[in-house]
Structures are given as C-alpha cells and as structure tokens.
Amino acid sequence: MxxxxxxxxxxxxxxxxxxxxxxxxxxxxxxxxxxxxxxxxxxxxxxxxxxxxxxxxxxxxxxxxxxxxxxxxxxxxxxxxxxxxxxxxxxxxxxxxxxxxxxGPAATWLERMGEKTQARQWMQANGFPVHAGSEVIRDQAMLVKAAETIGYPVMLKPAAGGGGIGMTVADDPGSLKAAYATTTSLAERTFGRSTVFLEKFLQRSRHIEVQLIGDGETLMALYERDCSVQRRHQKIVEESPAPEIQRSDIDDLSSRAVEALVGYDSLGTVETLYNEGRFGFLEMNTRLQVEHGVTEEVTGLDLVGLQMRIASGDRLSTLLPDRPEIDGYAVEARLYAEDPESLLPCPGHLSVFRVPDMVSVRIEASYREGNTVTPYYDPLLAKVIGKGATREAAIARALIALRAIEVKGVKTNAQLLCRILESARFIEAKLDTDFLSDLL
Known part of the structure; x- marks a missing residue:
C-alpha cells in the first residue's frame, strides 16, 4: 500500500x-x-x-x-x-x-473516454447500445444534415465537455443555428475546445448509470444508480437500486458494459439514457463518481479504498472474489448553497452549519461552521444519504436528515430537495429527466 x-x-x-x-x-x-x-x-x-x-x-x-x-x-x-x-x-x-x-485509470483510458464522440464510437464498436447521434460537427452544412438525419429535437453537446455544461436543445431548424453558437461558445470558454456533436434529444428519459471497478484483468459491475432528478442537466438526487426497471434489463446492461470495457483498470461509471424500454450510451466517467456513496451504502464496500488498493497493485480477484448482494436501498440528495428560486450559486459566510448524527444516514460535508462558500468553486455543501431496508425508509431518513440540517449565512436548496423527496411522483418512482421542470 x-x-x-x-x-x-x-x-x-x-x-x-x-x-x-x-x-x-x-x-x-x-x-x-x-x-x-x-x-x-x-x-x-x-x-x-x-x-x-x-x-x-x-x-x-x-x-x-x-x-x-x-x-x-x-x-x-x-x-x-x-x-x-x-x-x-x-x-x-x-x-x-x-x-x-x-x-485512476491509465491515461489511454482517460483519452479514449474523454472525447465524447470517440467514447461513443468505442462503445458502439464493442456492442454497447447507443441512441442516434453524430460525429464532431465540422461546418454548418454538416450541422444541418446531421440534425435532419437524427431528427428533431436534437441536443448539441461539447465533445470535450462534461457535467451538463454547454448542452443546448434545438427543437427545429429555426433554432439550430443559435443553439450551435451557444454550445460552441460555452465549450470554448469552459473546456478550451469549441468542438460539438449532436445527439437525439430524448424527453422523459431515465438517467441510469452502471458502477464499474477493474484492475486491467478483471472487470466487475457493482449495480446501478438512478440519477434522473436533475437541474440544468446536473444530478441532484440519486438512488440505488433503480426502481421500476426489470432486474434482467439492468443485468444485461451491466454485462454489456463489462464486455465493452475489457482491460479497464480503476473505478468508472457508464452513464445511459433509458427511453421507451431501451438503454443508450451517454458517456463514461473515468473516475470516482460524486454519488459513489449510494453504491457503497447498498453494497457495504469501500469503493475509494478498493480503488487505492488496485492502484497500489492488489488484484480485484483477491480483494473482491465475489460480487456482494444488494442490501436495502439508498437515496442521496445534494445540498447546495444556491438560490432556491434561480437555482444559481449563493456564496456567503456559514455563520451556522450543523449536520445531524443519525443512524442509517450518511452526510458528507464540504464545510464546517465558520467557513465561507466562495464563488470560485462548486457550491456543494453536503451529500445526504438515507439508507433503509425499503426505498420508502431510505427516502424518509434522507428527509429527516435534510430537515435537521441547520444553515445560516447562505441560501440552500434544502426545501426543494424535501419537496422532491416527499412528492407523490417521486415516492411512486415516476422518474425522468423532466421531473424537476414539471415539479417547478
């Protein structure tokens, strides 16, 4: 070690x-x-x-x-x-x-999956399902033709991007040029490259991702997470296991991810959109995921520790000879310092910041009382994870914890998170990426 x-x-x-x-x-x-x-x-x-x-x-x-x-x-x-x-x-x-x-993974994997169209081509060539999309757009003529081939609405995405930044929807030919200008500009400013590509924009989709761990020889899927509740294409609520999807479909997705990524040598996550009973590749995150704690809670594993031990030379077959069974349910809510109306960051001094110590609740905080949330970095205050034998129990514990957190000095999205978790639609697991816009 x-x-x-x-x-x-x-x-x-x-x-x-x-x-x-x-x-x-x-x-x-x-x-x-x-x-x-x-x-x-x-x-x-x-x-x-x-x-x-x-x-x-x-x-x-x-x-x-x-x-x-x-x-x-x-x-x-x-x-x-x-x-x-x-x-x-x-x-x-x-x-x-x-x-x-x-x-982390070898630099070759970081390169292979870092450029989105290249990652998409790799996964498709290795038998993983993809939704309709394009190569990197070279000019206006290619842009128009690609959109017509894919069919409106289309999503324009930075080829070198991530985190939902710069993604723009064009509903028809009349909005395509403006969407292209917006995405290329944001891509250049944020990622240093203005290259973009198109994908079919699938409304009312589920965001389902598979957690992987490998050592270059062995690769294992550690179940899935549902990350469908998002704002500005960024996740704010995650859970595992994914509700209301056939286990056999999830198992097939996991197997195909493992088959497509033979030789992968660290933690990684394959993200997909699930629409009308079909999964399609979205991107691969070649790193520890923000929401890794959800998987840790339902498997009992220390993913970070495993990642470190693999990097030090230990073999996955020794560390994890068998995949653990899923134990219960976990629901995570991301508490941000942000204006609840605009959902924009709200920096300030944390004159009060107290989090509860509760059974079956895990809180990972970025700050402590007296710290300052600055405008320079991500305004995540804490990740709140509720664990339970049932999904209902996990939701209830996350809600109790969110209501018990005390914050003064900055505005937060705590009330919005509570509103999400206690809504009938969330409780009934009627989830999709339009959930929050419908709620608001």
Whole structure:
C-alpha cells in the first residue's frame, strides 16, 4: 500500500479520500487554495500543501503546481478525486513521470473516454447500445444534415465537455443555428475546445448509470444508480437500486458494459439514457463518481479504498472474489448553497452549519461552521444519504436528515430537495429527466 497520498481536490471528496487513507493506514496530504485554508479537509489530513491563489486555473486545475506540491510532500501517489484534473490524461502522465502513482485509470483510458464522440464510437464498436447521434460537427452544412438525419429535437453537446455544461436543445431548424453558437461558445470558454456533436434529444428519459471497478484483468459491475432528478442537466438526487426497471434489463446492461470495457483498470461509471424500454450510451466517467456513496451504502464496500488498493497493485480477484448482494436501498440528495428560486450559486459566510448524527444516514460535508462558500468553486455543501431496508425508509431518513440540517449565512436548496423527496411522483418512482421542470 502507498505510504503517503496527495489528494488533489477539496471539500467533501477530499475528506472522503482522507478517510480512506486513514483506514488503509497511509498518510494523506491535503492541498488548498488561499481561500480554502480553513476548510476541514486541510485539518483532517496528515500534511497540507498550499496552492497559491484562489482561481481554479491557478490552484486545483494547475497540474504543474500540484505535482510540485506532491514532490515537496514526498507523496508516492496522487488521488485526483472528481472534477478538476481527475480525467485529464496529461496530468495523469505528469504524475507518473514524476515517479508517483496516479490513482485512476491509465491515461489511454482517460483519452479514449474523454472525447465524447470517440467514447461513443468505442462503445458502439464493442456492442454497447447507443441512441442516434453524430460525429464532431465540422461546418454548418454538416450541422444541418446531421440534425435532419437524427431528427428533431436534437441536443448539441461539447465533445470535450462534461457535467451538463454547454448542452443546448434545438427543437427545429429555426433554432439550430443559435443553439450551435451557444454550445460552441460555452465549450470554448469552459473546456478550451469549441468542438460539438449532436445527439437525439430524448424527453422523459431515465438517467441510469452502471458502477464499474477493474484492475486491467478483471472487470466487475457493482449495480446501478438512478440519477434522473436533475437541474440544468446536473444530478441532484440519486438512488440505488433503480426502481421500476426489470432486474434482467439492468443485468444485461451491466454485462454489456463489462464486455465493452475489457482491460479497464480503476473505478468508472457508464452513464445511459433509458427511453421507451431501451438503454443508450451517454458517456463514461473515468473516475470516482460524486454519488459513489449510494453504491457503497447498498453494497457495504469501500469503493475509494478498493480503488487505492488496485492502484497500489492488489488484484480485484483477491480483494473482491465475489460480487456482494444488494442490501436495502439508498437515496442521496445534494445540498447546495444556491438560490432556491434561480437555482444559481449563493456564496456567503456559514455563520451556522450543523449536520445531524443519525443512524442509517450518511452526510458528507464540504464545510464546517465558520467557513465561507466562495464563488470560485462548486457550491456543494453536503451529500445526504438515507439508507433503509425499503426505498420508502431510505427516502424518509434522507428527509429527516435534510430537515435537521441547520444553515445560516447562505441560501440552500434544502426545501426543494424535501419537496422532491416527499412528492407523490417521486415516492411512486415516476422518474425522468423532466421531473424537476414539471415539479417547478
């Protein structure tokens, strides 16, 4: 096992990785921007390294600075968490070139799945179902022809993007040009590349994803998560197992994901859209997923610990000779510092921030009382996971926990999350990606 791991991230995910380091009896190194010095992950780590500045590009997105910090700290491995540099193949190579282990898949997998059209082509060539879509759009003529071939409405997506950023819907030829301009502009500003592609826009779909873990020789599917409740194409409620879908269909999806990704060597998630009884590939996240805790709760596994042990050379066949059975249900709600009306980030000073300690409830917080939520990073305050023998019990526990959290100094989406979880439609598992727009 590694002796010292640098955690190249912040907030809730950094704290989660530090806990995994503690359980594996290896030291942890936190990194922090100037504005994050008081965050709990800094105090909880064995060591800490400053990243000068506060803008993401100067700190958590600055691979050169992070590698230098890891060298100073004498780390023998780097865990990127999620977001920031987690899926950047150049960063992975730089870490390895510096004599440290990158805790994640090989850079070739990061490249293969990082460009969305290339990932789509790979999955389709390896027998995984896809919905109608295009290659990277080269010009206006190709744009118009691709949209006509796919059929309206179409979704325009950044080819190098993720996180729901820059995705725009064109309902008809009249709105196509404006949607293309919007998506290319956002793609250039956010991801540094203006390339886009088209997919059929499937309304009232379910977002179903399969959790994978592999070591390059063995690959295992650890069940699925339903992430259909979203705002601005970003997940805010996740659960496992997915309700109201035949188990045989989920098992078939999982088997096809494993067959398509032979040789994959870390944690990864295959995301799909489920529409009219058919799954279609959406993207693959070659990293630890934000909602990994949902799977941990229903399997009893430590996914982060397993990922680290695989990176250190342990074999999955030894660590996990058999796939565990699903035990109960888990529902996660993401608590954000955001305006409940506009759903836009709401930075501020957390004069009060108290979370309950409850049985069958797991809360992973990014902050503690007295911290400041800044406008520079993701405004996630905490992930709240309810666990129960039944789906109803899991929902009830998540609701109780959300109502018990005390926050002053910033606005939050707590009331919206409660409204979602207690709605008849959610309780009846009538879920799709239009759920929130219908509710509001």
């Amino acid at each position: 590694f002796e010292r791991v640098l955690v190249a991230n912040r907030g809730a995910v950094a704290r989660r990785i530090i806990r995994a380091c503690n359980s594996l009896q290896c030291e942890s190194v936190a990194v922090y921007s100037d504005i994050d010095a008081a965050l709990p992950h800094v105090a909880e780590a064995s060591h800490a390294e400053r990243l000068p500045g506060y803008q993401p590009v100067d700190t958590y997105l600055n691979g050169e600075t992070i590698v230098a910090a890891a060298r100073r700290a004498k780390a023998d491995a780097v865990h990127p968490g999620y977001g920031f540099l987690a899926e950047n193949p150049d960063f992975a190579r730089d870490v390895e070139a510096a004599g440290m282990k990158f805790i």
